[in-house]
Amino acid sequence: MESLEYLMKGFLVAFQWHNLLFAFVGVLIGTAVGVLPGIGPMSGVALLIPVSASLTAGMGPEEAAASSIILLAGIYYGAMYGGSTTSILLNTPGESSSVVTALDGYQMARQGRAGNALAIAAIGSFVAGVVSLIGLVLLAQPLSEMALMFGPAEYFSLMVLGLCAVSGLAGRSMTKALIMTVFGLLLGTIGVDNVSGVARFTFDQPVLYQGLEFLTVAVGLFALGEVFNTVLEGGGENEKAGKVGKVTLSRQDLKQSAAPIARGSLLGFFIGTLPGAGATMASFFSYITEKKWSKQPERFGKGAIEGVAGPESANNAASGGAMIPLLTLGIPGSGTTAILMGALIMYNVQPGPLLFEEHPYVAWGLIASMFIGNVMLLVLNYPLVKVFARIIDTPPKYLIPLIIAISIFGVYAVQVNLFDLIVLVVCGLLGYILARHDYPLAPVVLGLVLGPMIEYNMRRALTASDGDFSIFVEKPISLFFLLAALLWLTVPWLMKARGKRVVINEEA
Amino acid sequence: MNPAFDRWAALAFFAVGAAFVYGSLQLSHTAYGSQVGPDVFPMGLGAVLMLLDVRLLVDTFRLRPSGEKDAKGNQAHLRQFGALLLSVVVYIGLLETLGYVLSTFGFLLAGFQIMERGKWLSSVMIAAVFSIGVYGLFVGVLQGTLPGFPTWLTG
Numbered sequence: 001m002e003s004l005e006y007l008m009k010g011f012l013v014a015f016q017w018h019n020l021l022f023a024f025v026g027v028l029i030g031t032a033v034g035v036l037p038g039i040g041p042m043s044g045v046a047l048l049i050p051v052s053a054s055l056t057a058g059m060g061p062e063e064a065a066a067s068s069i070i071l072l073a074g075i076y077y078g079a080m081y082g083g084s085t086t087s088i089l090l091n092t093p094g095e096s097s098s099v100v101t102a103l104d105g106y107q108m109a110r111q112g113r114a115g116n117a118l119a120i121a122a123i124g125s126f127v128a129g130v131v132s133l134i135g136l137v138l139l140a141q142p143l144s145e146m147a148l149m150f151g152p153a154e155y156f157s158l159m160v161l162g163l164c165a166v167s168g169l170a171g172r173s174m175t176k177a178l179i180m181t182v183f184g185l186l187l188g189t190i191g192v193d194n195v196s197g198v199a200r201f202t203f204d205q206p207v208l209y210q211g212l213e214f215l216t217v218a219v220g221l222f223a224l225g226e227v228f229n230t231v232l233e234g235g236g237e238n239e240k241a242g243k244v245g246k247v248t249l250s251r252q253d254l255k256q257s258a259a260p261i262a263r264g265s266l267l268g269f270f271i272g273t274l275p276g277a278g279a280t281m282a283s284f285f286s287y288i289t290e291k292k293w294s295k296q297p298e299r300f301g302k303g304a305i306e307g308v309a310g311p312e313s314a315n316n317a318a319s320g321g322a323m324i325p326l327l328t329l330g331i332p333g334s335g336t337t338a339i340l341m342g343a344l345i346m347y348n349v350q351p352g353p354l355l356f357e358e359h360p361y362v363a364w365g366l367i368a369s370m371f372i373g374n375v376m377l378l379v380l381n382y383p384l385v386k387v388f389a390r391i392i393d394t395p396p397k398y399l400i401p402l403i404i405a406i407s408i409f410g411v412y413a414v415q416v417n418l419f420d421l422i423v424l425v426v427c428g429l430l431g432y433i434l435a436r437h438d439y440p441l442a443p444v445v446l447g448l449v450l451g452p453m454i455e456y457n458m459r460r461a462l463t464a465s466d467g468d469f470s471i472f473v474e475k476p477i478s479l480f481f482l483l484a485a486l487l488w489l490t491v492p493w494l495m496k497a498r499g500k501r502v503v504i505n506e507e508a
Numbered sequence: 509m510n511p512a513f514d515r516w517a518a519l520a521f522f523a524v525g526a527a528f529v530y531g532s533l534q535l536s537h538t539a540y541g542s543q544v545g546p547d548v549f550p551m552g553l554g555a556v557l558m559l560l561d562v563r564l565l566v567d568t569f570r571l572r573p574s575g576e577k578d579a580k581g582n583q584a585h586l587r588q589f590g591a592l593l594l595s596v597v598v599y600i601g602l603l604e605t606l607g608y609v610l611s612t613f614g615f616l617l618a619g620f621q622i623m624e625r626g627k628w629l630s631s632v633m634i635a636a637v638f639s640i641g642v643y644g645l646f647v648g649v650l651q652g653t654l655p656g657f658p659t660w661l662t663g
Binding site: 054055057058175176178179182183185186189193195196198200201233395396397398400401402405409413416418421425434437439454455459462463466467 | 513514517524536556563567588596600603604612615619620623634639642650651653
């Protein structure tokens with residue numbers, strides 16, 4: 001097994017003391033971010049990119065990329081876990097993937113079993129993390145090898161499929177999601193064209209030659225947008241967190257949860273690998289499955305531990321599964337993975353089939369650190385649940401100006417120019433207004449990150465075919481991807497038209 | 509959905525799409541060694557964006573508004589937001605003149621007070637610890653670049 005050998009090398013990377021520290025800090029900050037109202041995984045990761053960039057400034061390019069991505073991925077799954085804490089204690093999910101957790105988790109908290117709910121969430125997340133890690137190790141190599149056979153036409157169609165999948169499931173209106181995707185793609189064309197060297201849409205302003213920096217746009221849309229939302233919607237008032245109680249599990253609890261955790265992990269992993277589906281859908285489906293399979297479905301909604309164990313495992317497994325298309329195909333399936341991908345590109349590491357060949361240090365180091373991160377999450381959360389529960393009480397009076405200051409620091413520290421700060425504030429306002437009217441933001445970032453690559457592959461394919469667009473439907477794999485993209489858009493639309501409820505991803 | 513907003517948004521994005529199409533027309537149509545110039549991709553996308561906006565516009569007339577809770581941020585929140593936004597703009601404007609520490613300290617102090625009056629001591633403390641701490645860590649330890657203190661202060 002070649003993969004195993006690489007994985008061992010990956011563990012050597014992940015066990016370097018500074019990478020252990022990065023994983024620890026990432027998980028810690030991530031959990032805090034997940035617990036804090038008003039910042040979700042996306043803004044958390046976006047905010048920490050500049051910080052991790054400056055922390056790793058003294059290292060070689062490979063090590064710096066590995067350490068940063070270890071930190072950022074730690075924030076990602078830490079936040080996934082942290083979000084469940086607020087669901088259980090406050091009935092206010094920190095992010096959309098833990099909405100379902102609130103159904104039974106909050107009921108358990110009201111019955112004085114908050115500790116049990118938090119503990120089973122931690123254990124479920126851990127098991128799910130391990131399951132998705134195994135899946136990643138098994139699938140990474142074969143998938144990359146398959147993707148290596150793709151030419152530009154196949155790549156173009158694959159990325160179109162990725163974008164359509166995300167747009168088809170994002171937000172309430174598909175038209176709006178598609179508008180946002182195209183808008184993001186268009187923003188990505190600003191700057192000097194990579195192929196011909198022509199400046200596009202720059203109005204002869206030198207600051208625009210590099211194009212709009214993805215980091216600035218992401219921090220603006222997500223972090224500032226959410227802050228503005230909190231201020232304007234008067235989310236400033238604090239709710240008091242419920243008492244945690246004893247963090248223990250009875251044998252009965254474990255027995256009831258074992259099967260839901262196993263099912264949730266597998267289900268979540270496979271849903272996570274589908275672009276656009278993501279953690280929210282995974283947790284939702286897991287909850288439905290558990291309720292359907294349960295011998296006493298009437299217990300659900302009244303504090304059934306299975307209703308916490310299943311979805312919590314599923315959403316964590318999905319965030320691991322989402323790494324697969326990102327690492328092997330270079331296609332982010334969600335907003336957060338798009339941001340992770342942008343971070344990798346900042347370090348000149350291009351996610352995709354060549355990642356495992358060109359940067360095994362980064363790829364396998366990340367995979368191994370995800371395992372270590374999951375262990376840390378468990379170790380950290382079990383004793384520290386009460387501490388994290390108190391973070392909820394951070395007064396917004398201090399929190400909101402501090403998040404703004406961190407955003408501005410982060411963007412300025414990396415870009416060192418005022419123009420980006422102006423873009424940041426404009427994106428913040430735009431993010432608030434658009435999100436308030438159900439225009440999903442994740443597709444914008446996805447479009448911005450994927451845009452240059454889609455265009456590059458499209459033009460390479462067209463150059464080879466002498467400008468003939470039929471190349472995209474003549475190649476069978478490419479045609480398959482395009483048809484799948486079409487289905488992804490039409491099926492939810494048809495289902496909506498027939499009056500069926502469609503599970504959508506609010507944000508992931 | 510809020511049809512009034514969506515109509516305006518559709519028009520605005522339509523204009524964006526049209527602007528990109530117009531901008532693409534000014535670009536070269538070929539690239540060296542290829543018939544496919546830098547104009548094809550943005551022009552196509554601009555056109556798609558315009559089509560999607562027409563669709564959105566049609567939707568706003570077709571679909572009934574879904575009785576959205578029009579919880580317009582009340583006046584107090586709006587004023588609070590305005591003050592905060594103004595202080596952010598002033599902060600960005602003064603960042604390079606006043607230097608990182610002074611402008612950040614000023615912004616945080618103002619921000620804390622805008623969010624909630626009072627508790628001056630802890631406001632001053634947190635603002636000072638953050639601005640000096642970030643500057644010290646980033647510039648002193650990590651060797652990063654941030655605007656230092658103004659020259660009239662350091663002489």
